Amino acid sequence: MNPISILRHGLVLVTLLVASQAQAVEILHWDRKPLPVDLPVGSERVIVLDRNVRVGLPREIADAETLRVQSAGGAIYLKANKPFDTQRVRIQDVETNEVILFDLTAREKGASDEEIQVVFPDGEPADANSSTSDATSSSEKTDRQSSDASQGHTPVPVVLTRYAAQSLYAPTRTIEPVRGINRVALRLPDRMPSLLPALPVTATPIAAWKLDGWVVTAVRLANRDPSRAFELDPRWLQGDLYSATFMHPTLGQRGSVRDTTTAFIVTRGQPLAQALPLSNSSDGGVSASFEDGVRVGGDS
Structure with missing residues (x-):
C-alpha cells in the first residue's frame, strides 16, 4: 500500500473514531467545582480520567448493595443498584494525591449511561483542597518517597x-x-x-x-x-x-x-x-x- 493510501485509510479511521466518540461521550471540565454525575439505577456508567485513582465514598453509599465501584486503566466503573440522593465523592490521583470532587446521584429514570470524559485545565492541579505551590508539591513528593522506602522493609x-x-x-x-x-x-x-x-x-x-x-x-x-x-x-x-x-x-x-x-x-x-x-x-x-x-x- 503506498503512502497516500495509508494516509487516506488513517484519516478515515480517525474520522470514524471521532464520530463514534462524539455520539457516546459526555465531556465534563474540572474547574475546582464538584462535577455533577447522574447514575441510572441498574446500568453501569464509566468515568474516564486517564489517571490511576482511588475512590473515597461517604458512608451512605459505601457498600456494594447500593453502589458498585471499580477502577482500572484510568477509568472508574460505577453501577448504582438502588436510587440515592446526591452524595459528595472524592477521587484521588494515586501518584500526585490530587483530588477531584463528584456529586453522584442515582435515579430510577432520566439518567444517561453515556461514558463521561473528564477534561483538566492545562498546567493546573486537580486537587480541590491543596495549594499549588512548589513547596507543597516537593513536600508531597518527599512523603511519597519516604513511604516507598518504608514499604521496602x-x-x-x-x-x-x-x-x-x-x-x-x-x-x-x-x-x-x-x-x-x-x-x-x-x-x-x-x-x-x-x-x-x-x-x-x-x-x-x-x-x-x-x-x-x-x-x-x-x-x-x-x-x-x-x-x-x-x-x-x-x-x-x-x-x-x-x-x-x-x-x-x-x-x-x-x-x-x-x-x-x-x-x-x-x-x-x-x-x-x-x-x-x-x-x-x-x-x-x-x-x-x-x-x-x-x-x-x-x-x-
Whole structure:
C-alpha cells in the first residue's frame, strides 16, 4: 500500500473514531467545582480520567448493595443498584494525591449511561483542597518517597492488606500511598460458597488490589444463622490462599450489630477466582495467617 493510501485509510479511521466518540461521550471540565454525575439505577456508567485513582465514598453509599465501584486503566466503573440522593465523592490521583470532587446521584429514570470524559485545565492541579505551590508539591513528593522506602522493609502481603483495609474503611486523607498498587477486576461470582463451607456464612467479594504478583481480595462475610455466633479462624477458609486477616475476631448471630465482617485474603501469583476450590468439598488448601497479623479497624 503506498503512502497516500495509508494516509487516506488513517484519516478515515480517525474520522470514524471521532464520530463514534462524539455520539457516546459526555465531556465534563474540572474547574475546582464538584462535577455533577447522574447514575441510572441498574446500568453501569464509566468515568474516564486517564489517571490511576482511588475512590473515597461517604458512608451512605459505601457498600456494594447500593453502589458498585471499580477502577482500572484510568477509568472508574460505577453501577448504582438502588436510587440515592446526591452524595459528595472524592477521587484521588494515586501518584500526585490530587483530588477531584463528584456529586453522584442515582435515579430510577432520566439518567444517561453515556461514558463521561473528564477534561483538566492545562498546567493546573486537580486537587480541590491543596495549594499549588512548589513547596507543597516537593513536600508531597518527599512523603511519597519516604513511604516507598518504608514499604521496602514490610512484606508485600502486609502492605496490601493494610492498604485494602484503609481504602475501604479509613478516611481518604489518611490512606498511605503505595507505589505500584492497582485495583483489579474481581471476576468472581456474587456468592462464594466454597470459600467457607463449614459455616453458614455468605461470602461476597467487594474489591481487589494487586502489587508485585500478590493479590488481596476483600470479602464480606455475613452470618446466616440467627442463633449462633462464630469465632473466625483463617484455617477454615478453603483454597490456595497465602493469608487471611479478619476485621473482627468473631461473627455475631444474624440480626445482631456484629453479624457481618470483612476478610482480607491474599493470594500469590493468581487472583482469588483461580485460587478457590471447584466444589464445596473440604479438600481445598488451608490458609495461613501471619504470625503477627495485621489489625485493621473502621473509620477513625
